[in-house]
Amino acid sequence: MRRIYLDHGATSFPKAPGVADAVASFLRNDAGNPGRGGHRLAVAASRAIEDARESVAELLGGHPERTLFGPGSTFWLNTLCAGLLGPGDTVVTSVLEHNSVMRPLRYLEAARGITIVTVRTANASGVPDPAEVRSVVSAARAKLVVMTHASNVTGAVFPIEDIADAVAPVPVAADGAQTAGSVPFDFASSGLAAYACSGHKGLLGPTGTGVLLLAPPLADELQPLVRGGTGSRSESEEMPVLLPDRLEAGTPNGAGIAGLGVAARWLLARGVSSIHQHESRLVAALAERLSSIPGAHVHGWDPGRPHTGILSFTVDGADTGELAAWLDRERGIMLRAGLHCAPAAHRWLGTFPSGTLRPGLSPFSTGADIEALAAAVEEFAARRRST
Amino acid sequence: MTKPRDLIIVFGTVQRVMRAESQARKRGLDVDVIPAPRSVSSECGFVIEARSEDASRWSGLLQELELTPQSVFRHTGGGWVPGSLETGPRPSNRPRQRGR
Numbered sequence A: 001m002r003r004i005y006l007d008h009g010a011t012s013f014p015k016a017p018g019v020a021d022a023v024a025s026f027l028r029n030d031a032g033n034p035g036r037g038g039h040r041l042a043v044a045a046s047r048a049i050e051d052a053r054e055s056v057a058e059l060l061g062g063h064p065e066r067t068l069f070g071p072g073s074t075f076w077l078n079t080l081c082a083g084l085l086g087p088g089d090t091v092v093t094s095v096l097e098h099n100s101v102m103r104p105l106r107y108l109e110a111a112r113g114i115t116i117v118t119v120r121t122a123n124a125s126g127v128p129d130p131a132e133v134r135s136v137v138s139a140a141r142a143k144l145v146v147m148t149h150a151s152n153v154t155g156a157v158f159p160i161e162d163i164a165d166a167v168a169p170v171p172v173a174a175d176g177a178q179t180a181g182s183v184p185f186d187f188a189s190s191g192l193a194a195y196a197c198s199g200h201k202g203l204l205g206p207t208g209t210g211v212l213l214l215a216p217p218l219a220d221e222l223q224p225l226v227r228g229g230t231g232s233r234s235e236s237e238e239m240p241v242l243l244p245d246r247l248e249a250g251t252p253n254g255a256g257i258a259g260l261g262v263a264a265r266w267l268l269a270r271g272v273s274s275i276h277q278h279e280s281r282l283v284a285a286l287a288e289r290l291s292s293i294p295g296a297h298v299h300g301w302d303p304g305r306p307h308t309g310i311l312s313f314t315v316d317g318a319d320t321g322e323l324a325a326w327l328d329r330e331r332g333i334m335l336r337a338g339l340h341c342a343p344a345a346h347r348w349l350g351t352f353p354s355g356t357l358r359p360g361l362s363p364f365s366t367g368a369d370i371e372a373l374a375a376a377v378e379e380f381a382a383r384r385r386s387t
Numbered sequence B: 001m002t003k004p005r006d007l008i009i010v011f012g013t014v015q016r017v018m019r020a021e022s023q024a025r026k027r028g029l030d031v032d033v034i035p036a037p038r039s040v041s042s043e044c045g046f047v048i049e050a051r052s053e054d055a056s057r058w059s060g061l062l063q064e065l066e067l068t069p070q071s072v073f074r075h076t077g078g079g080w081v082p083g084s085l086e087t088g089p090r091p092s093n094r095p096r097q098r099g100r
Helices: A019-030 A040-060 A073-084 A099-112 A130-140 A160-167 A254-270 A272-291 A320-331 A343-349 A367-386 B014-026 B052-065
Strands: A067-070 A090-094 A115-119 A144-148 A172-175 A194-198 A210-214 A296-299 A312-315 A336-338 A356-358 B007-010 B032-035 B046-050 B071-076 B079-083
Touching: A019 A040, A019 A254, A040 A067, A040 A210, A040 A254, A040 B014, A040 B032, A040 B046, A067 A073, A073 A099, A073 A144, A073 A172, A073 A194, A073 A210, A090 A099, A090 A130, A099 A115, A099 A144, A099 A343, A115 A130, A130 A144, A130 A160, A144 A160, A160 A172, A254 A272, A272 A296, A272 A367, A296 A367, A312 A367, A320 A336, A320 A356, A320 A367, B007 B052, B014 B032, B014 B046, B014 B052, B046 B052
Parallel strands: A090 A115, A090 A144, A144 A172, A172 A194
Antiparallel strands: A067 A210, A194 A210, A296 A312, A312 A356, A336 A356, B007 B046, B007 B071, B032 B046, B071 B079
16 A cells, blocks of 8 residues: 655655755764864764754744754744743734644743733634734734744645734744745744744654744843753853853754754755645645535635645544544555644634544645545545445 | 964854854865863854964954954964954953863
């Protein structure tokens, strides 16, 4: 049975060419502790990490000094929320957020008394118009906007640059977990104060890597979530002021970052615009094909809006988990069923608590892959109708 | 025998050291990254080792990269003496403990 991986919204597979070799090469040849000690392996590890930082910064439009590595986008979103929100502060967010945003915010709501205001949109997609966000931010006197760049449930892309422009000077921190490497984006011209993303999804790098891009003045103000050794200013028991050291305590994931750097170089060569066109074309064809199947429903799909390579669907009378298991075992198709760590989004879409099935495409996905999925869903739906 | 490198450039973070090294190599400058000598003040443990005859090129490169060195040392009279990329020796900074 052919194996068809369509769970790129969770993590990419395969990784970009050269990533696995870069990880192995780092562990075999360069695995000193970067910035700790001055011997050749410490220097080699530092070079590998800083080369990767330059590549990722170039890909996403970040300044190398303000392009930070960590274990994932969740870590950086926690850093942003905890570092910027205190008692009495109000934060504005959307109805489509992942729990990597909502859980830190709910924690801070209980622990620090922050107020969370959600933009309930006039349109059914849940993607806010910039003017809607500005109105809510103004009325709430918000200190911060934390918002996804694209829904991890529907794939709808937010006009995040226009939102940043509309609410300025209130800073906007974007969750780019579903867009980095998949949707053309330039942080330098985005107007965003911060952009957090995974290294292992659209960036096609190893798991355990994440990136935070910062712009001034927030870059000068943000305090770390964790504190510890950095290899620099060891005479001090305070964290260094300079970035990236201020926010990168502890030994970094050198092997993963080395792999991420190779992935970024591959993406630069391939072109994110080209990838976005490829995935957009395939996902639009998949949405049309699934919508034509009796009993199948695509949720939150708006053909007039830019999308990532994911969508959500259900089949009448089918348990989403049961259908996902059947696709895996009987047809070799891997995708994710359920709530996708985004209960708020499913409540908005009316698919809570049963959830949806979420195929996610990659630069390596093909028309044959999506036709195989559509044909399998068609078969499953027909069986359901006949029983 | 090749003349030893006689210029040390100090930055506050490893990221800045590695960025400077990488960009210098791309421009054909003779450069290495070494552990900071004990007599040299460094906050990150690594320093750039270069050649004094390239000092003006280094100055231009660092301006281009918007990187300001924390300090510069030249090898004079058997030891490292505080200096700059433009002028000769200047008063020393207080030495700092190296990173671990």
